[in-house]
Amino acid sequence: MAQTEKTKRLLEQLEAKYAATGQSLEVHLEGLLHQELTTYWDYIQTDALLNLQIKRTTLPDEMVFIVYHQINELIFKMILWEIDQVAHKAELTSEFFTERLMRVSRYFDLLTNSFNIMTDGMEVAQYLKFRNTLAPASGFQSAQYRKIEFASTELINLIDARFRTTIDRTTTYEYALDHLYWQAAGKDHKTGKKSYLLTSFEAKYKNEFVAFTQKYNTINLYSKFKTLTASVKTNPELIKAMRHYDYTVNITWVMAHYTTANKYLNDGKKVTESTGGSDWVKYMHPKYQKRIFFPELWSEDELTNWGKDA
Numbered sequence: 576m577a578q579t580e581k582t583k584r585l586l587e588q589l590e591a592k593y594a595a596t597g598q599s600l601e602v603h604l605e606g607l608l609h610q611e612l613t614t615y616w617d618y619i620q621t622d623a624l625l626n627l628q629i630k631r632t633t634l635p636d637e638m639v640f641i642v643y644h645q646i647n648e649l650i651f652k653m654i655l656w657e658i659d660q661v662a663h664k665a666e667l668t669s670e671f672f673t674e675r676l677m678r679v680s681r682y683f684d685l686l687t688n689s690f691n692i693m694t695d696g697m698e699v700a701q702y703l704k705f706r707n708t709l710a711p712a713s714g715f716q717s718a719q720y721r722k723i724e725f726a727s728t729e730l731i732n733l734i735d736a737r738f739r740t741t742i743d744r745t746t747t748y749e750y751a752l753d754h755l756y757w758q759a760a761g762k763d764h765k766t767g768k769k770s771y772l773l774t775s776f777e778a779k780y781k782n783e784f785v786a787f788t789q790k791y792n793t794i795n796l797y798s799k800f801k802t803l804t805a806s807v808k809t810n811p812e813l814i815k816a817m818r819h820y821d822y823t824v825n826i827t828w829v830m831a832h833y834t835t836a837n838k839y840l841n842d843g844k845k846v847t848e849s850t851g852g853s854d855w856v857k858y859m860h861p862k863y864q865k866r867i868f869f870p871e872l873w874s875e876d877e878l879t880n881w882g883k884d885a
Contacts, residue, residue: 631708636701643692644714651719654682658726662794667803669810676796676816683823690831694838714832715760716776718783725788727824728797728868735759736865748785756864797869817869825866830885833860861885 578586590600616622627645630637657675664671724733730751734742738754761773769777792798800808800817807813861882870878 632705634701634705636697637705639692639696640702640705643689643696646689647686648717648719650682650686651717651723654679654723655719655726657682658723658796661796661799662726662791664799667799667807669803669807669813672799672803673810673813673816676813676820680816680820680823683820683828687823687828687831690835694835699838711770711772711775713772715757715772718780721757721780721784722787723824724866724868725784726791726795727820728795730788730792732797732867732870748788749781752781752784752788756866797871800869801871814872818872821868821872825868826861826882826885829861829866833885 586600589603593600593603611617628638628641630641657678661667661672661675730748731739731742733755734751735754735756735758742751742754758773761770761776762768763770796817800813862885863882865878865881867873867878867881873881
């Protein structure tokens, strides 16, 4: 069969591609002869994915809980993927920054709206039974969510408000991490002793977190924004996208989580502690921690009243 001009061009391009790395085009072409055709289930790894749901009880609604949280972790991975593109973009334009931020916001919009799956998709009685088999595990221990925070803003904005004056650019990462806002959820407020929830989390991820925060020290979203020229920084679409992202993550999504927890853990008479033992009311509600990624983009009044109307 005669080669078409397009086929010849493709072969020439392939030969140049492999020659650049010292490889033989013939070897790769021969490999194609033995390669199986791609199927949906192999490409998506469907079988592996659907075998990751391991229940610990006989209660049916536990499957809803497991699958939902696994979906969250997959969405978190997508969010980090988008943030990483902004962080490592050499010549960052307002258009690129805005588009990626809106992608991330849509992911969080999806997470927010999907909380109805948890709020209305499980029987309270079943949840209160199977949750006892989860202790001391907690959604608090999502390392990917912590990385999203680290990659979104400067570390000072994640420090517990009580200790922010003790933190500056000379502070060690270890000290800063030990005073992050979520540390309060894993410590006895009287003694300061760390719970098993927190110590096990740190044993697995602390070194990874230190390396990650060092990596994103100057390329987190807020720091990248600060390096932009004045004309780019004042782009109204970019500012709108950043404010939307900040509010969506730190108020809207958090409150959806809070509302769900309130349904299952607050019967109007008693507030049940989380599986990890944290004071989830003060840990989760934005008016207490005032987690704000981009404080420069909010007015003094907005900063003061952050989360109070949630």
